[in-house]
Amino acid sequence: MHSILIYSILGLSLLGMPIGYALGAATLLALLYADxxxxxxxxxxxxxxxxxxxxxxxxxxxxxGNLMTAGGINQKLIRFCNALVxxxxxxxxxxxxxxxxxxxxxxxxxxxxVAAIGGITIAAMKREGYPAGFAAAVSSxxxxxxxxxxxxxxxxxxxxxxxxxxxxxxxxxxxxxxxLGVVLCGAAYTISKRRDFPRHPRASKGTAxxxxxxxxxALIMPVVVLGAIFSGIVTPTEASVLAVVYSLAVGLFIYRDxxxxxxxxxxxxxxxxxxxxxxxxxxxxxxSWVIVTSRLPEALSAAILSLTTNKYLILLxxxxxxxxxxxxxxxxxxxxxxxxxxVPLLTxxxxxxLHFGILMTFNLCLGLLTPPVGAALxxxxxxxxxxLERSLKETLPFFIVGLAVLFLITYVPSVCTWxxxxxxx
Numbered sequence: 332m333h334s335i336l337i338y339s340i341l342g343l344s345l346l347g348m349p350i351g352y353a354l355g356a357a358t359l360l361a362l363l364y365a366d367x368x369x370x371x372x373x374x375x376x377x378x379x380x381x382x383x384x385x386x387x388x389x390x391x392x393x394x395x396g397n398l399m400t401a402g403g404i405n406q407k408l409i410r411f412c413n414a415l416v417x418x419x420x421x422x423x424x425x426x427x428x429x430x431x432x433x434x435x436x437x438x439x440x441x442x443x444x445v446a447a448i449g450g451i452t453i454a455a456m457k458r459e460g461y462p463a464g465f466a467a468a469v470s471s472x473x474x475x476x477x478x479x480x481x482x483x484x485x486x487x488x489x490x491x492x493x494x495x496x497x498x499x500x501x502x503x504x505x506x507x508x509x510x511l512g513v514v515l516c517g518a519a520y521t522i523s524k525r526r527d528f529p530r531h532p533r534a535s536k537g538t539a540x541x542x543x544x545x546x547x548x549a550l551i552m553p554v555v556v557l558g559a560i561f562s563g564i565v566t567p568t569e570a571s572v573l574a575v576v577y578s579l580a581v582g583l584f585i586y587r588d589x590x591x592x593x594x595x596x597x598x599x600x601x602x603x604x605x606x607x608x609x610x611x612x613x614x615x616x617x618x619s620w621v622i623v624t625s626r627l628p629e630a631l632s633a634a635i636l637s638l639t640t641n642k643y644l645i646l647l648x649x650x651x652x653x654x655x656x657x658x659x660x661x662x663x664x665x666x667x668x669x670x671x672x673x674v675p676l677l678t679x680x681x682x683x684x685l686h687f688g689i690l691m692t693f694n695l696c697l698g699l700l701t702p703p704v705g706a707a708l709x710x711x712x713x714x715x716x717x718x719l720e721r722s723l724k725e726t727l728p729f730f731i732v733g734l735a736v737l738f739l740i741t742y743v744p745s746v747c748t749w750x751x752x753x754x755x756x
Contacts, residue, residue, distance in 0.1 A: 333625040336361040350661045354614035361621045380616025383491040390605040391571030395578045396438030397597045402582025402589035404549040405447040408433045411546035418533035421523020424469045427452040431473035432512040435480040436553030441699050441707045445474035453714045464721035471711035472729035478696045480508030485692045488663045492670045497567040503689050503747040514732045548581045615667035623671045632676040642680040657698020686744040
């Protein structure tokens with residue numbers, strides 16, 4: 332039964348069917364092939380896939396990100412970052428990465444980060460003579476910080492799938508997210524200096540102070556939201572509502588760039604984005620039920636453990652699998668499908684679910700830069716209006732440094748676990 336499901340998902344996806352529909356259709360075909368399960372299981376599993384309190388955070392974080400963009404908060408973040416690092420070679424590339432890290436700390440989404448930050452900086456880079464492909468590559472790669480730096484929508488999905496503490500997952504992802512941002516800045520700086528990309532004059536103290544004052548409420552938003560989560564005052568779901576309220580208050584009454592007339596369209600756009608993710612999660616839950624019922628996880632564990640019981644080799648094999656899956660499947664769907672398959676195997680060799688959650692999310696997020704799915708790269712490329720092959724070539728150095736961070740996360744688990752363990756003492 333699981334073979335029908337897997338082949339159907341791959342086949343339908345390669346034919347261009349949206350991943351949510353492909354998962355639902357493949358589940359139906361698998362159940363019809365088995366001919367021993369009632370089809371009422373499909374809507375039941377669909378409902379079960381989204382009947383979760385932590386998942387309620389997803390629409391609110393999406394809405395908060397859209398409110399930030401409409402309220403001009405992203406522009407103030409960019410101006411502050413320009414004052415901070417605008418004087419170094421390739422300043423706009425570094426501004427893109429740093430601003431994306433700040434924006435990621437509220438939106439939790441790579442696509443939202445690329446749209447909000449790259450939508451401004453890509454055009455600016457092109458005007459200053461940066462190659463369009465490089466501009467798309469920097470913005471797309473920086474957008475990967477969105478699902479890694481907390482709050483993270485994929486980590487909410489992972490935590491919901493295993494009934495884990497989402498707050499612990501957020502704490503564990505903070506250090507890898509910052510490390511990724513730093514190495515992306517390093518890569519952007521190295522390339523920019525070698526190609527002699529332009530830099531801006533160093534901002535005066537007065538200009539820097541003014542940008543800091545203008546961006547103050549945007550800059551402290553991650554502190555407010557994440558501080559409330561990590562201190563235990565609110566749950567991640569409640570923090571998502573706090574993010575929406577904060578975005579509304581700042582956009583409407585402090586910056587006044589957000590108008591009441593804009594809110595209806597923002598709500599509609601957020602509802603469409605939410606419904607897409609929710610349908611994928613619902614369909615993924617149904618397909619993962621088929622996988623578990625067919626006892627594929629046990630068979631896979633037995634097969635791999637018969638070859639090797641070395642934890643480090645198994646982690647290497649799992650990473651290779653996830654890199655391939657990330658090229659072919661939307662990350663949230665992959666998490667729901669693969670968690671019941673891979674977690675039993677990795678727990679047998681001593682890998683904690685907390686460590687694996689960060690590893691899995693980080694790995695699948697790199698898939699945002701790899702076709703044919705590659706949502707972040709495709710969006711950045713569309714904004715830059717460049718040929719995909721050129722943007723893909725420019726993305727390669729950033730993808731390689733991302734792989735280096737993935738290797739670090741995989742084989743030095745304390746990079747992920749030290750902060751949750753420290754705060755629990």
